[in-house]
Amino acid sequence: MPLLILLMLLAAGAAGAESATPSLHIGVNYGANADNLPSPTSVATFLATKTTIDRVKLFDANPTFISAFAGTPISLAVSLPNSALPALADKATGLDAARSWIRANLSPYVPATNVTLLLAGNEILLSTDTNLILSLLPAMRRLAQALKAEGLTGVRVTTPHYLGILAPSDGIPSNASFRAGYNTKLFPAMLQFHRDTGSPFMVNPYPYFSYRPETLNYALFRPNSGIYDPATKLNYTSMLDAQMDAIYTAMKKLGYGDVDIAVGEAGWPTQAEPGQIGVGVQEARDFNEGMIRVCSSGKGTPLMPNRTFETYLFSLFDENQKPGPIAERHFGLFNPDFTPVYDLGLLRDGAVQITDGALLHLASSPFRGIQYRKACICSASAALMLWCACGLGPRIKGRKQPLAGCLFGCLAKVNHVEERA
Numbered sequence: 579m580p581l582l583i584l585l586m587l588l589a590a591g592a593a594g595a596e597s598a599t600p601s602l603h604i605g606v607n608y609g610a611n612a613d614n615l616p617s618p619t620s621v622a623t624f625l626a627t628k629t630t631i632d633r634v635k636l637f638d639a640n641p642t643f644i645s646a647f648a649g650t651p652i653s654l655a656v657s658l659p660n661s662a663l664p665a666l667a668d669k670a671t672g673l674d675a676a677r678s679w680i681r682a683n684l685s686p687y688v689p690a691t692n693v694t695l696l697l698a699g700n701e702i703l704l705s706t707d708t709n710l711i712l713s714l715l716p717a718m719r720r721l722a723q724a725l726k727a728e729g730l731t732g733v734r735v736t737t738p739h740y741l742g743i744l745a746p747s748d749g750i751p752s753n754a755s756f757r758a759g760y761n762t763k764l765f766p767a768m769l770q771f772h773r774d775t776g777s778p779f780m781v782n783p784y785p786y787f788s789y790r791p792e793t794l795n796y797a798l799f800r801p802n803s804g805i806y807d808p809a810t811k812l813n814y815t816s817m818l819d820a821q822m823d824a825i826y827t828a829m830k831k832l833g834y835g836d837v838d839i840a841v842g843e844a845g846w847p848t849q850a851e852p853g854q855i856g857v858g859v860q861e862a863r864d865f866n867e868g869m870i871r872v873c874s875s876g877k878g879t880p881l882m883p884n885r886t887f888e889t890y891l892f893s894l895f896d897e898n899q900k901p902g903p904i905a906e907r908h909f910g911l912f913n914p915d916f917t918p919v920y921d922l923g924l925l926r927d928g929a930v931q932i933t934d935g936a937l938l939h940l941a942s943s944p945f946r947g948i949q950y951r952k953a954c955i956c957s958a959s960a961a962l963m964l965w966c967a968c969g970l971g972p973r974i975k976g977r978k979q980p981l982a983g984c985l986f987g988c989l990a991k992v993n994h995v996e997e998r999a
């Protein structure tokens with residue numbers, strides 16, 4: 579009997595989780611600095627058919643990747659390399675250079691692939707190269723002009739910024755402003771460009787790079803005593819909220835509170851240096867769940883209630899060839915075989931109608947890689963009717979059974995269902 583009750587609780591839990599996370603639309607960064615990843619076409623098919631991910635951001639303009647998304651409902655953000663920008667900024671030749679780049683790199687693939695954003699480099703303001711920094715806004719303007727001239731009117735231009743564009747402060751959002759210099763010389767003109775062209779101001783907020791052991795709960799959306807902003811009388815219990823509102827405050831102080839904000843990257847790694855506190859699968863899940871709630875669910879932030887932000891999770895896969903600290907190689911949401919590293923509710927068909935004999939692909943990570951002969955799948959669909967399944971490995975055959983037929987335990991959650999041919 580206790581087992582039966584446990585089964586019912588688990589089934590009810592699955593149902594509750596499903597209704598709490600309706601299919602949220604969200605983007606993902608697709609970096610491929612790795613030697614173990616599936617082909618771009620299989621990635622595109624997987625994302626389009628098995629997940630609720632509807633936008634993908636690339637760090638380059640690789641034609642194989644862009645064309646892989648042709649004919650899918652997934653829209654793309656495509657990036658120019660940083661090194662391309664100075665040539666586009668040139669007053670005399672920049673527009674022609676921008677048009678050539680677009681003719682070579684976008685025109686052949688659009689509109690078959692729905693490219694909606696063109697990103698001028700990545701985190702340019704982190705650079706120490708003054709010439710590169712000075713070329714950023716002129717290059718963005720030339721790209722927007724060139725897109726118009728080439729007839730690609732559905733593509734908007736922006737550039738992702740690291741959070742170091744904000745002046746150092748005490749973490750109270752109302753105190754935020756852009757760094758001195760940028761605050762007067764760059765951002766007013768750039769925000770005017772965004773307003774004129776209807777493109778979003780894109781930031782990469784990373785609580786991961788700002789947390790300390792004492793602020794871990796604040797960074798991970800876990801219960802914490804919060805930070806009080808006396809100027810707005812608002813209480814912040816998440817660092818991401820505070821970072822987003824800091825950006826908004828800096829924009830508003832310049833008179834551009836109306837410009838949309840997009841989140842180019844944010845994420846949390848599942849591995850880091852040995853002994854680093856606050857990194858793991860549970861931490862990554864907590865952060866990303868919280869971030870999706872803030873950015874995509876319509877909840878918004880204390881200063882931007884009910885707003886949604888075009889958001890790209892970082893990242894689709896672990897990238898085993900990425901240089902730098904261990905964490906850099908461990909931000910992935912999916913394994914190369916498309917099983918989730920942890921469940922974020924981004925998969926379609928979490929537990930849906932299946933016909934007897936359909937193949938169930940199991941998702942729950944505790945059981946990934948284990949050879950099991952029998953599993954009982956918690957189905958959130960048909961009231962407390964569980965799916966019993968028998969088989970080996972992560973793909974097993976399903977059969978609908980009443981609760982009593984599943985007494986050997988509720989072992990796994992369905993990732994997706996492959997109907998029998």
Ligand SMILES: *[C@@H]1O[C@H](CO)[C@@H](O)[C@H](O)[C@H]1NC(C)=O
Nearest residue numbers: 632633651652653692693694
């Ligand atoms: C392209 O993607 C955008 C954003 O997801 C969407 O609003 C638009 O309808 C798409 N366009 C086409 C032609 O599918």
Ligand SMILES: *[C@@H]1O[C@H](CO)[C@@H](O)[C@H](O)[C@H]1NC(C)=O
Nearest residue numbers: 802803804805806813814815
């Ligand atoms: C902020 O919220 C937290 C969590 O709800 C609460 O513990 C704290 O007392 C609040 N602080 C203020 C100043 O309202």
Ligand SMILES: *[C@@H]1O[C@H](CO)[C@@H](O)[C@H](O)[C@H]1NC(C)=O
Nearest residue numbers: 747748750752753807808809
């Ligand atoms: C932050 O704002 C508060 C008032 O809201 C002010 O007292 C404080 O000096 C500010 N701190 C900084 C570093 O600007």
Ligand SMILES: *[C@@H]1O[C@H](CO)[C@@H](O)[C@H](O)[C@H]1NC(C)=O
Nearest residue numbers: 876877878881882883884885
């Ligand atoms: C946000 O949505 C809630 C719930 O729908 C509503 O009560 C509130 O007035 C909205 N706030 C704003 C600023 O639109």
